[in-house]
Amino acid sequence: MDLRRLEYFLVLARVLHFGRAAEELYISQPGLSQQIKVLEQELGTPLIHRGTKSITLTTAGEVLREHGERVLAEARLCVERVRAAAEQPTGVLRVAYTRSGADLNMHELVERFRVRYPEVRLSLSTAWTSRNLELLEADQVDVAFVRAAVRHRPVESLVVATEELVVAMADDHPLAARERVSPDDVIGLPLVHWPRAQGPGYHDEIRRQIWGDRPQRVVLEQPDAEHILREVAGRVGIAVLDEHRARKLCPPGVRVRRFVEPVPTTTLVVAWRPRAGHASVDRFIELCREHLGPGGR
Incomplete structure (x- = not known):
């Protein structure tokens, strides 16, 4: 799973609005929609219900939102520690x-x-x-x-x-x-x-x-x-x-x-x-x- 797409999904899951999520992520709304579709294809299941005026998370989407925050936090911590190791020689x-x-x-x-x-x-x-x-x-x-x-x-x-x-x-x-x-x-x-x-x-x-x-x-x-x-x-x-x-x-x-x-x-x-x-x-x-x-x- 691409961590960048996971980050996109977590922002969308928080605001539940493609336009606001795209604005927060500094990408276009069609671009965000396309990235979410790719993520759903990678996981093999829909993550959101796309309504005419609003969106909601599917059961799988709720699970990903819950666990994805921890995954992303761990990934960021990993990056910080790797960089710290490079900056702090042993x-x-x-x-x-x-x-x-x-x-x-x-x-x-x-x-x-x-x-x-x-x-x-x-x-x-x-x-x-x-x-x-x-x-x-x-x-x-x-x-x-x-x-x-x-x-x-x-x-x-x-x-x-x-x-x-x-x-x-x-x-x-x-x-x-x-x-x-x-x-x-x-x-x-x-x-x-x-x-x-x-x-x-x-x-x-x-x-x-x-x-x-x-x-x-x-x-x-x-x-x-x-x-x-x-x-x-x-x-x-x-x-x-x-x-x-x-x-x-x-x-x-x-x-x-x-x-x-x-x-x-x-x-x-x-x-x-x-x-x-x-x-x-x-x-x-x-x-x-x-x-x-x-x-x-």
Whole structure:
């Protein structure tokens, strides 16, 4: 039985007038009459007595009116639940944080997702950019936070935060006396940096903005900001870091200075593998775009 025709019949059974029922249903009166005839043919019995001035329900029509309301209500409920299931994903969403983005909005975005989609279980891990991209490509995580734009990989990405790069130096370094530093000021100075393999895109982004084509004088590599700043405090060299980590982790004996305009910046990016049928990923990216506001892309 066609549910649309059932709905037509139930309206007609309520008002008992073809003209008023047709008007309520926004269809023509002949069209409604034809649909009722088809429904009667499908059920194999007359549903209404057609009088010259009025209509009444047959015994079969009364039965259909009584049970049809419940059938239609159940069908509508079924549709609502199916749509809700599509809008409210379930299962597991595997998210990889990047260690360098802890003070940006990664955790806020994940918490918003958790509150909005409580039926999704979150599996969270933390690594560095290159490792997160490896996990993403190996399908061991669903979305990954990384540093800098993702290029030449089978993933899509969205910038979710931007912050300044700053320079850290020992408190008795000549540059510490300045309010701001220019990229030219750091050329040729001994640099404590981190291995490029941990995040080639991020590493190259810093080099392009500060050093350009000029050589870096890297005297020591350390795996994370804490160790880098410890070496800076020990006067091994200067360091260029994202501002949040540099200021949060700054040890005694170290000064942090901003660059002159235009200030160099770095980005926090969420990356994912585009594929059909993964509602949790789709909803998470939608939430990230929503967080960015109009024009988020």
